[in-house]
Amino acid sequence: MEVLMLFFLFIFILNASALKIITPGDSIKDGETLESDYGIFELGFFSPGNSNNRYIGIWYKTSNTTVVWVANREDPISDNNGVLSLDNNGTLALFNATNALLWSMNTWRTPREPVLKLLDSGNLVVKERNDDNPLNYYWESFDYPCDNFLPGMKIGKNLVTGFEYYTSAWKSSDDPSQGQYSLRMDTRGFPQLVVKKGSETVYRVGSWDGHFFSGRKPEENPVPIYSYHFVMNQNEVYFRFRSEVLNSSFISRYAMNPSGLMQRFIWREERREWQIFSTAQADICSTYNLCGSYEICGSNSFTPCSCLQGFLPKSLTFNSTNNMLDSGCVRRIALDCKGGSDVFFKLTRLKLPDTWNSWANSTMNLEQCKDLCLQNCSCTAYANLNAKERTGCLLWFNQLIDISEFSEDSQDLYIRLAKSELDEIERKKSKGKDKAVAIATPIILTMGLMLTMALLYKFKTNAGKNKERMELTIFDFATIAHATNNFSTANKLGQGGFGCVYKGLLEEGREIAVKRLSKDSGQGLDEFKNEVTLIVKLQHRNLVKLFGCCIKGDERMLIYEYLPNKSLDNFIFDKRRNKLVDWQRRFNIIDGIARGLLYLHHDSRLRIIHRDLKASNILLDHNMNPKISDFGLARMFGGDQTEDKTRRVVGTYGYMSPEYAFYGRFSMKSDVFSFGVLILEIITGKRNRGYSDPDNNLLQHAWRLWTEERSLDLIDADGGTAYTGSDPYITTEMVRCINVALLCVQQRPEDRPNMSSVLLMLGGESTLPKPNRPGYFIEKDLPPSMAADDYTSRGPSKSSNELTITILDAR
Missing domain, CATH: 1.10.510.10 (Transferase(Phosphotransferase) domain 1)
Structure with a gap:
């Protein structure tokens, strides 16, 4: 008898776990699940992390701890008595033990014969029993993403109704309620994908360039099964990627963790685990507007931020309007604007600036785009709208922000400069070539070698220790004296036990900080040697950069990068x-x-x-x-x-x-x-x-x-x-x-x-x-x-x- 009861219990559990469809009057209780046709996804009750709360969620059948969607993320159930049901009007509702309504959804019109079905895409839909046309779904979970962005989902906005499709992170690994971070489509100007922390943009994927987004290229898939789509018309704007191979064993998803990090995962069946395939915010330049206006961020440089051609750093000021520090760069030479003598300088391999203040036209060519920009004094740059086809026009107005270097070929950006500025750029290029030729002469090369050897001899360590090669510039005393206005009081930045620090300006326009050791300084030759031999080997964006040193008689000086905000x-x-x-x-x-x-x-x-x-x-x-x-x-x-x-x-x-x-x-x-x-x-x-x-x-x-x-x-x-x-x-x-x-x-x-x-x-x-x-x-x-x-x-x-x-x- 007991064996027979166990057999019927097994059959009941098997049937309960094998539900493929829910009809009006049916329900899913805690412990029961709804499964997609090919068993890729499963829906049921779960408790996240160390929490005892219960939620209705959807997860991968092959990885049941990977929950990709949660229904009642703001309204958990405190026990195992929750029930999810579908009524005759197509309304899906979740009730607790006291039959109190915790969560529900309503269809936009009443179906004749509604059913609830979990698709193999992970989309939970309410539809007519015999109608599989996606355009006729009454409701679908893909319209309400959580922290996972799956193939077929949309990120965007309905411009008629204002309805927005966006993913949002969990509050924590134990709490699936909506956290601070979200992935959205910013529809101001030319639309672009952004990650927000509350209402503040913290990372910008970029604008659509005809193939993908300007700040990030699609990764090469191990199996080329995805296509990428960007749709923009008078009714809606959205992005999604879709699988071109049905029921493929290759599983991939994008997910946002509670800290706002966007990562792409692929499932490794042989290891039975998810592997991180790529991370969106992969370097320091991913931080939104890290470098300020008219600056470009370079991930591989010691100092990541540098001004665009024709711009200089502006001094740090306090903006009382938004209680923030203003930074960035300003034009070295003002635009002529109405005089018609402005020109454009071409920049390549970069993530295009923020397009919130841009204008786009898909029918214009690049020359028409340039002419249109010149007609507007506020226009600061232009580019092709579609980099793949090299068509269309994208114009920027006012400041250019959030620009970074790109390792691959990308859209060309044409920034607006005064004609005299462009002439100066060309002159410097020519001067740099002439200077390189002059330095290459045998006499100067020999003198430089002798000077370097002399410095190495002066800095050699005790017998038996390895000699270290000094990879830095040796400045002559006259150059540093001229750069600091002969060490004038007006150039003094500070003073300590080691001596004084002066601001200097080299002939090529580079600002420097000169640490001049006093003759009675507690930091003697040993400390000087120590600082030079150590810091010249260190390269990190959070360490000060040493450009070189200067020695003349008792004079010992270290030449650093100039940092305007001091200490x-x-x-x-x-x-x-x-x-x-x-x-x-x-x-x-x-x-x-x-x-x-x-x-x-x-x-x-x-x-x-x-x-x-x-x-x-x-x-x-x-x-x-x-x-x-x-x-x-x-x-x-x-x-x-x-x-x-x-x-x-x-x-x-x-x-x-x-x-x-x-x-x-x-x-x-x-x-x-x-x-x-x-x-x-x-x-x-x-x-x-x-x-x-x-x-x-x-x-x-x-x-x-x-x-x-x-x-x-x-x-x-x-x-x-x-x-x-x-x-x-x-x-x-x-x-x-x-x-x-x-x-x-x-x-x-x-x-x-x-x-x-x-x-x-x-x-x-x-x-x-x-x-x-x-x-x-x-x-x-x-x-x-x-x-x-x-x-x-x-x-x-x-x-x-x-x-x-x-x-x-x-x-």
């Missing part, structure tokens, strides 16, 4: 300028410093310990991107070395880790400690050293507020991080940063995370470890063996509240 301390510790740095910029600065440190510790050819990481050594470019500077005190580790000890402790009060300050032991974890202090200073706008609160220092104050669960009281209320609590995402991000900072400043080095873990914690959403009490080091903590007479200053610092020291540790 971080000029912003976060200044009551007026700190209002220019909002939370997003502060977080980006924290993230950039972390990436620079990760490179120094793990990713560069060398393993570098900076040993003097502080706010005044973080320089900011014109887009407020941080760059770690001042490698005079840095140390290089070789092989598997992770720690060293010194009798000569160097660094800055308030940033030094306890084990380094007291015992001279330093490691990568010493830099991690300094980074933790820096995070707290960036968040609070207060210095760790000289903190005026009743607590001894900023670390102790942060720890007390953390234990009292009042971490947000640390936020710089007078600065750009002033926050009203209206955005829970920002609150979470702030608390996460404080948590990471406290983990970085723990007493024991082994308790601190490494920089790779720090970056994962900053950008992730997982639960973070709880920090222990931080390690403190302030002047009064010095042990008796370190009396006041036992340390020597490296000279006056840039700030009266900061002292860089050298401590001679008695052994």
